[in-house]
Amino acid sequence: MARRPTMKDIAQATGFSLSTVSRALSNKPDVDPQTHERILDTARQMGYQPNRLARSLRLSTTRTIGVIIADISNPYFGALVKGIEKEARRSGHSVILLDTNEDYAREEEAVAVMLEEQVAGVILTPTQRESGTVQRLLEAGLPLVLASRRFSDIKTNYVVTDDFHGGLLATEHLIAFGHERIAMINGPMHISSAVERFEGYRQALRRHGLPFEEANVTTGSVSIDDGFEAAMGLFNRKPFPTAIFAFSDFVAFGVMKAIRENGLGVPDDISVVGYDDNLFASCLETPLTTVHVPKEQLGMEAAQVLQRQIEGGQPLRQVELLVELTERESTGRCPRGSASAARGEGDRLA
Numbered sequence: 001m002a003r004r005p006t007m008k009d010i011a012q013a014t015g016f017s018l019s020t021v022s023r024a025l026s027n028k029p030d031v032d033p034q035t036h037e038r039i040l041d042t043a044r045q046m047g048y049q050p051n052r053l054a055r056s057l058r059l060s061t062t063r064t065i066g067v068i069i070a071d072i073s074n075p076y077f078g079a080l081v082k083g084i085e086k087e088a089r090r091s092g093h094s095v096i097l098l099d100t101n102e103d104y105a106r107e108e109e110a111v112a113v114m115l116e117e118q119v120a121g122v123i124l125t126p127t128q129r130e131s132g133t134v135q136r137l138l139e140a141g142l143p144l145v146l147a148s149r150r151f152s153d154i155k156t157n158y159v160v161t162d163d164f165h166g167g168l169l170a171t172e173h174l175i176a177f178g179h180e181r182i183a184m185i186n187g188p189m190h191i192s193s194a195v196e197r198f199e200g201y202r203q204a205l206r207r208h209g210l211p212f213e214e215a216n217v218t219t220g221s222v223s224i225d226d227g228f229e230a231a232m233g234l235f236n237r238k239p240f241p242t243a244i245f246a247f248s249d250f251v252a253f254g255v256m257k258a259i260r261e262n263g264l265g266v267p268d269d270i271s272v273v274g275y276d277d278n279l280f281a282s283c284l285e286t287p288l289t290t291v292h293v294p295k296e297q298l299g300m301e302a303a304q305v306l307q308r309q310i311e312g313g314q315p316l317r318q319v320e321l322l323v324e325l326t327e328r329e330s331t332g333r334c335p336r337g338s339a340s341a342a343r344g345e346g347d348r349l350a
Contacts, residue, residue, distance in 0.1 A: 005046040014042050065306060066096050066114035066122040068107065069147075070224070071100040074250055075278040076295055077125070080147060083299025084123055091307045093120065102222060104129040111136055121306045124149050126189050143309035147302040149192045150318075157309065159302040159319040163193045166291040166323040167200020167245070170273040173289070173325055174243040175208050178334035179271060183216040183241035185230045185251055194219070194247060197275065201245060221247055227254025237264050242270060242334050249274035249281050249290055256286070256330070267332035277326050287328035294321055 011021045014041060022041040024031045025048075031039075032287065067084055069077045085095050096117060097108040104127045111133045114122050121143030126134060131151055137144045138156070146158035174182050184201050187194035198217070203214050215237065219228040227246055234240055246252035252274030259270050266272055266286045274281060274290035280289040301319055308314045 001269060005048045010043050010046060010048060013046065014039055015104045016335045021248060025281050040232070063092055064096055064117065064119050066117070067097045068110045068114070068122065068124045069094055070100055070102050070125045075280065076248070079295035080299040083296035084303045087156050087300040087303035096258040099128055102127050102255065107133050115140060115142070115149060118260050121229050123306055125149055126327045128192065143306055145302045145306045145309070147298060152192070155316060157305050157317045159298055159305060159321070161293050161298065161321045161323050164200045164288035166275060167197035168204050169323070169325045170245045170291050171201045171204035173327070174245065174271055174273060175204060175210070175329065177271060177331060179243040180210055180334070181216070181239065181241045182243045182245060183234055185221050185227055185247060185255060186217060186219045187222055187247040188220050197247065216241060221251045224254040227251035228258045231255040231258035244270060245273045247275060249276045249288060252288055252290070256284070266330050269335060271331040273331060282328065289328045289331040290326055292324050292326045297321065
């Protein structure tokens with residue numbers, strides 16, 4: 001394999017000193033324009049590639065930020081990373097992206113990689129099964145921003161959305177359509193966003209005088225398959241809910257599949273609300289009503305907070321972005337007689 005050309009090779013080829021070549025390749029202003037152009041032309045012709053890592057180590061940092069997300073297959077995280085990458089490019093940083101697939105052991109591995117690569121800072125969506133990885137990054141003194149999830153007992157920079165309000169919006173939307181028997185298929189309760197959406201759901205029931213029924217809530221769903229299995233479980237109970245609020249759009253897709261396989265319709269028999277408003281929510285045969293999350297904005301904001309930390313270690317920054325309901329065709333009026341039928345069978349309403 002041919003040896004990669006060095007600055008010394010360029011100096012020999014152009015006749016300029018090594019220090020002049022170095023300043024020209026670093027775009028220093030004290031280099032004569034003609035000299036600068038000649039050195040750059042020679043470098044391009046020789047196929048010179050700067051050793052960015054070596055330069056970064058001399059500066060005790062890199063121009064790379066680490067991004068660790070929970071599920072790369074979920075379009076939510078694709079939009080989040082798009083926002084991060086857009087803002088990182090604007091500030092002159094590149095991105096290393098790693099996926100944990102909601103696995104804490106993989107999160108530990110990802111953090112180890114980021115420390116080994118000596119990234120300038122890390123944006124992390126933690127699995128939240130444990131907090132050791134966050135503590136490790138903080139102890140290393142690495143600029144850190146949590147994205148989408150936060151720890152209530154650890155002081156960190158974070159950018160999240162108002163998930164309590166999102167849960168409230170989704171549930172009150174269904175109540176406004178006359179639904180009383182509203183189920184929630186939630187995510188794992190060690191995740192902060194799942195806890196906050198659940199609290200919004202409960203608050204909406206309380207606000208409208210509807211009792212909370214624990215049997216109408218399942219937890220642990222993050223995928224399409226999870227949503228399908230959880231919804232099938234709900235259909236084993238009679239009477240089953242007339243409306244379902246899902247932890248995410250992915251979970252809602254599984255819920256809608258289960259409804260179809262039970263010979264039921266959306267929203268004629270059961271209304272469904274998702275969360276995130278991902279790319280496919282509006283493209284379904286029955287477009288999904290969902291809580292819109294400004295995903296790309298969240299990513300950009302997280303990158304901006306991290307950049308300010310890298311540049312000067314600004315005071316703790318904790319950002320909570322607003323969400324809103326996007327109403328589509330998966331929600332409608334409660335089927336006539338459903339509430340009275342539920343009462344007739346002696347079940348509590350939820």
